[in-house]
Amino acid sequence: MFPLGLLVLAAQSVSATTAAASNLTAAVGWYASWHEPDVPLSSVLWSKYTHMTYAFACVLLPVYFASLQVTVYRTPTVDPKAISLAESDQELLPQFVAAAHKNVILLQGVKAGLSIGGWGGSQYFSSNLASPTNRTSFVNSVTKLIQKYHLDLVDFDWEYPGMQGIGCNTISDSDTQNLLLMLQELRASPIAANITLTAATAVTPFPTTNTSLIPQIATVLDWIAPMVYDLSWNWTAGSPRIQRALPASPLDDSCYASTPDVTGDGLTGRGSARSAVEAWVAAGIPRSKIALGVPGYGHSFNVNSTSAFLATNATLLTPYPPYDTLNHSVGDKWDSTGGTDMCGKFWGPGGTWNFWALVNAGYLLANGTAAPNVPYQWDACSSTSYLYAANHGVLVSYEDPRSFAAKGAFVRANGLAGFSMWEVGGDPKGVLLEAILSAPTNSSLAVTASASAPTPTSVHGNNGANAQRVNTWTLPLCLLLGGTYWTLN
Template structure:
C-alpha cells in the first residue's frame, strides 16, 4: 500500500501528481485525506481533492493497483468518536463510507483515527467506548453488501488501541477478523518534545539504557501480537524523514568538543531553538490552530531523505557527505548526521537502517512495510533497500512511498508529520 498525499498534486505548482507515482511498485495506493465531520452523513474532501481523486483512481486501475482513500489523519479525526458512538450513527456512517467508495470507484478504505479514547489534535471528541464502537463499526462495514470485498485497514500507534480504561487493549483479535491489516506507525518516537536527541524510528530499544527505552518496532510488534493480532496482518510503519536538533559542539561529540571524532549518544539539544528543515518545511505563522488554541508557529525541523541530500548532509548516492559527522547506533539501527557549521544534528533512516528493518520484516513474518511520507525518498534508495531486504518483489510489497524528491514547500505535510509526535505509544 502507498499513501498518496493529495496536497502534493494540487495548486498552481504541484509538488507531485498521480502521474509521478511509480505504480509498478505497488499493489495498492491510498489517497490522503478524507476527514470526519459533525454530520455523520458527510465525509469531507477538499474541493481540490474532489477534482484530483478521480484522476488518481483512473491511473491506479490502469496499472492494476487498488485505489484506496484514507479517512482521518491528525486534523481529520475530530468526529470519529461521535460517528461510531451509537448503532444508528454507525449504520449511517457505514452508508456514508460506502457512498464514498461508490462515488469514486474505490477498492478499499484506510482508517487513520488519531486516536480512539486518546486525545490527538487537542479538541477531538473521545469516549471510553471508542475502541469497542470502532470495532462494531468495522464489523458492520465488513458485513454490508458493499463492504465484503473491500480492502479495509487501520493506521495505529505502537501500542494496541486504548480500551475503556485508557490503557492498551489486551485482546484485539476481533479487529483482525475484519481488517486486512494494521499499519503500525513506528516513527516520531523521539523528537523536539524529548529530553535528548534520540532515534526517530527505532527498530529495537531493549538494548538501550532504561530511560531511553521509549518504544520501537520490536516492542510494538510484541505488544500487538501478544494482544492477539497476527504478525502476518501487521505492516511496519517506517519513515522517509528525520527530525533535526540544534546541538552545541561541546555536546555533539562523545569526548566533548569538536576535536573528537565520534558523535555522542543521546546528546542534549537547545530547547526552543528549532532549526529549519528542508525546503518543504514551511515556517508556520503564529495564530489560532484548528482547536482555537494559540500556536507560536515556527518550523518543524523535519528533513525528508531527499532534503538531506539537497542540504548537503548526504550525497546523491545517499552516503554521508564530506564535512559531515556521522554515527550509526547499532542498538536502534538509527543513523545520525551532524553539520558542524550549523550545529544541526538529524536522526533519520538510511539504506542501512531500512535494510535492517526489511530483514526484521522477513524474519518476523510481517505483511510488509508502510513508509511516511510519500515524497520523502530520493531515487528510491530507501524503498529499494527495505524491499530487497524484506524479500518483497514488486507488486507484492505493502509500501508507502511514491519515490522521488520534490523541492517546493508543503505546510500540510510538514505539520502532519510533526504532529505525529503525540502518537500514543
C-alpha cells in the same frame, strides 16, 4: 530550493526490485495530495507498491492544517453523514485511482485507497461512532466514497481511540468497541465486503479492558500499520523541557537504559518497531496482519557543535545528546515556521527533513550514503542513522538505505504483511524503497510477543508511544494541513 523536475524525472532512476518481486502482501505508500505540484502522478514509482493510499485534508479552521506525518486526509466532521472531499481532491482523486489501476502488477493494477482521519482529522471520530444511528450514517458515507471513486482500499487513521490526540478530540471509554462495531457493519456491506480495510495506529494497541475486542478487530481488518516514526519528540505538557535526541524511527529501543543519563529525566524508549510488533501481537493481531509504518524523512535537533561531538574524540558524534524541546529550527522546504492548530494551540516547526531534501542539501549522496566531510554515525542500538548539519547547527536522525534494509529484514523475519511508507514524495527515486523491498530475511531480528500487551496511557500532545505527530504548516487553505551502541559506518 528543491528542483521540481527532479521528482518528475524520478522514474528514470528506478532500481530493479518491484513490489511483485518482493513477495510482500503490502508494499504501501501514502500519497500526500498537497505535494502534487512537486510529486505529480506521472513521477510515482508505481511498480514499487502493491497499494497506494491517497492522503488529503481540508482545514477545519482558517489557520489549521493537518500534520505532515498523517496518513489520512479525509476529515470526519461533526456530522457522520458528511464525509466529503475538498474541491481540489474531487478532481485529483479520480486521476490518482486511474493512474494506480493502469500500472499493472501481477496482472492487476496497484490497489488505490483513501485514508480517513489523521492527527488533525480525528476530532469527531468518537461522536461519529458513538451510537448505532451515527455508525450507520458513517458507514453509508464511506460506502458512497468507495462507489463514487472506485476505491479498492479504505484506511482509518483515528488518533487515538479512547485517548486524546491533538488536544480537543471527543473521546470515550467505548471508542475501541465502537470502532469494532463500525468496522463490522462496514465489512457486512456488499459494497465493502471485498474492499481492503486497514488502520494506521499508534505503536501501542487501542485501549480497552475487554481483551476480546482487538482480536475481533483483526478479523475485520486486512492489516494495521503501526506508525513507527516521530518517536523522538516529547512536547507533552508537564514533560521535561530538556530531552535526549533519540532516534525518530528506531527498529529497537530496548537498549537505551544502558546509556548514561545526563539530563536527569531518564533515558527510555518511546516505542520502536520491535516493541510495536510485540505489543500488537500480544493484543491479538496476527503478524501477517501488520504492515510496518516507516518514514521517508527524519527529524533534526538543535544541538551546538560542542555538545554534538564527543569531548574525547571530536570526530565522533555524541550518542543521544540533550536538546531543548522548545528550540526547533525549520527543516526542509516542506516544513515551515509553525502555526495555531484547530484546538488553538501553537506548534512550532517540525524540523523535518525528507530523504530527498538531505540529498538536495548535500548532506547525503544520491545513493543515500553520507557526503564527504559530513559527520555521520550509525546507531547500532536502533539501526538508524545520524548526521550533523554544521551549517544549520542541527543533529538529524533520519532514514537511509541501511536503516530501511534493516526494517525490511525485520519485516521478513517476523512474517509481517509488509510496510507502509509516509510518504511517497519523500523518496522520489526509490532509493529507500529498493532497500526495503530487496532486504533479505535476518532471523536474529525475530521477536517474541510479550505475555501481555501494555496498557496505553492517555496523553495530551504529539509525542510518545501513544501519540506520535509533529505538526508542520503551509499556507494553502486546503493542504496540510560514542556510546556503547554507536558504530562507524
